[in-house]
Amino acid sequence: MRRGYFVVALLMSVRVLAQQPGVASKPPMGWNSYNCYGSAVHEDEVKANADYMAKNLRYGWQYVVVDFLWAYDNPPGSLIGNPFQKQLQDGAYIPWLAMDAWGRLVPNTNKFPSAFGGGGFRPLSDYVHSLGLKFGIHVMRGIPRQAVWAHSPVLGADGITADRIADTTSICPWMNHMYGLDMRKRGAQEYLNSLLKLYAEWGVDFIKVDDIARPYSAAEIEGYKKAIDGCGRPIVLSLSPGETPLKDSTHVVQHANMWRMADDFWDSWKEMLKMFDYAKSWEGVGGPGHWPDCDMIQIGKISKRGPVGPERYSRFTEDELVTHMTFWCIYRSPLMLGGNLPDNRELENKLFSNEEVLRVNQEGAAPRQLYKQDGSMVWVSEAGGGAKYVALFNISDAEKEVALDLALLGMKKVKVRDLWKQADVGVFKKKYSATIHAHGAILLKIIAI
Template identity: 30%
Template sequence: MKRLLSVFLAVLGVSAFLVPPAGARTPFVTPFMGWSSWSLESSTRAGYGTSWLNESHVRDAAATLAGKLKAAGYTYVNIDSGWNASPSWVFHTDVNGIPDPDPARFPAGIPALASYVHSLGLKLGLYAVTGLEKEVYDKNAPILGTSCHAQDIAYRPLTPSNGWGGNWKVDFTNPCAQKYYDSVVARFASWGVDFVKVDGTTADNVADIRAWSAAIDHARRPMWLTASAWPVPRSIGSSLAPYANGVRVDTDVECYCETVSSWDSSVKARWADLPDWLGVFGPRYRPDLDSMPISNNTGSGIQDGISDVERQSVMTFWSMASSPLYVGGDIWFLDASAVSILTNPEVIRVDQVGTYPTRVTGGDHQVWTKRAPDGRTYAAVYNLGSAPADITVDFDGARPVRDLVARKDLGRFRGSWTASSVPPHGSRLVRIG
């Protein structure tokens, strides 16, 4: 009997070692790549807006992603806000307060959609928000696996929570609060969900992200967890590090107009805002710069709203930041220029090495560098001004320089290399060494 007990304890010890501790984020090695629906939902262009989100359009986006971008590493199909709400924003939850898809938008349900997405070799993401949904509180939904109800886990006095103040703050001293999040994520896992974006994160919502992270652990299905807002407050950047895989560090990239975005609303903000966050991130915690408006600038469908020069600067900046790379336009109309920019393997490699940059020079003519694990240096120059400019990168000794966007060697340079006539809003990306 004693020997059997010893064997049991040994096996238990091994099992405990193999299972990550509750609340620790799933250890993804590289930033995710894919597509998100929100840019199309945010636009005022005819045929888009929140009514655009439905099962048919998501299936079309998944098929296009699989056919044109999957080979380059883009695999996530992320459904943003509205999947569990009617076009008039009436939210749906079941008897236990677990979000349900809107039956008009997703008549076949999320499991069928996830199955289709997975059949293409892709992954499916869903959207959630911090705080307790007021509809769940009002109906006092019973929490699965407990004797508690939704009103038992609401913080007292009732306090608005999340970036809109639209949900109630949760009392995480009540163990039933974690059980509620466990029930939501267990349902997501049963559907085949691979990604969760939790939006509206304020300085008061660190505990919410911790609860989502723990619930993902308990569900035992790997899910990328992004803490999102417009942006998440920098003050909680380090506090979220043990729980989230990524954190939104900037405002929405969308212009909320007839295009996806514009340089001023709000692509260029990233160059000013990312430096405040550098030093927070590590190999399992990524800066999320929001979606990339690189999809379609020709023919039918919504236009990106930025030029090809600006599109390349987006791809270069996101990659230097080791940010998740996800497209934010209508990829059904993906044009050839977008495909070329998005699938350049030498630029994608800069993103996927996972290290972080240093801003060497600020102002209108910026120089950023980062060191790859193999010891070589990547350097990007950006012209944020209104006229063409020469921008110089300094380094020690004589080094070979390769243009990663053009995918050609430029030669060997001693002490510096100069990018000539960089156009307004343009960039150059090179490997040194």
């Protein structure tokens, strides 16, 4: 029985690798626990979302990511918001984070019981992999303050302890668990190397490093990239949160697979409008292995256990939900679902299961804004064979006609297919136009004839 389990897991893994060769050669697609569980997701909930993805979301969906403070034992009252530790008179911290002898955080066994006995995330990772999916975790930049207090030795750097490599002036403004690393010090890179070797042993395929892109911590980003390159396992490196500085675009392309353009995105039309501007500013930067990230998809049941607002289905209207998915796809942002998948209704499943729409994200090329004026916005990307993917948006507050001059695409006579409806629309000359609801969108494939 056990042997059969691993044979199935191996075959599933081969299938996933065949879909997406290389590291983030296409925008990563998956689920992340933060928007529905904040800092308090439990192992059974991660498994339930993985099960749902494997059964119901076929095309492209791969990653299952445990976000935010998996080493923290959420005490009463800490389920919503950002948990802090308290420092005692002797300098110790409570609650104590789950940590090994080398100052490396490990899963809290109250949340992740399969980690009991020192297995870390390996049992959960094995479970996710057995479904043909990939496994990821969130980490905070730097080194735990409690490791500094405990003078934890650094694996691979004889005689060096955590207090000698920490930059105690480099702190996260919204959580007090970590210090930054002084990458000039011997032992700092060795500490990151030991982290990534541990994550590789756990079978981690994706790490989201927080508090690293704003302010932009170039030396530590380089350290994570070097540690990943040496860990013996392909791992996606995601940087968070934004706004990642545009001036560092060359550096981030060289060292990260995805990075946040903005701060946390939630289910607000005002934030959607702002995201269009962020995306325009990063236009032309994304490509195989490196993707500007619009942040997680705010569709479905969110904030079940915090972190922002009451438990709810997304506040976006149905038209805004279509705009949300359409823009993330035409722009080729990573697609990370934020809602609790087992709570999906038919509406969510239709948005996440339209293969023709998802192909725009996975197979399009060179997305660019064609124009934005008078409440209309049009984006286009290459569909191969001379065809184009075109997204028409009505970003005004009233129903209106959005027009496309085919000459802007270098086309005269075209065949048009509506990808959301999965239906051919017809043949058009010189111009295509459609009446679109307020805050709505249409996604097309246009083929010259």
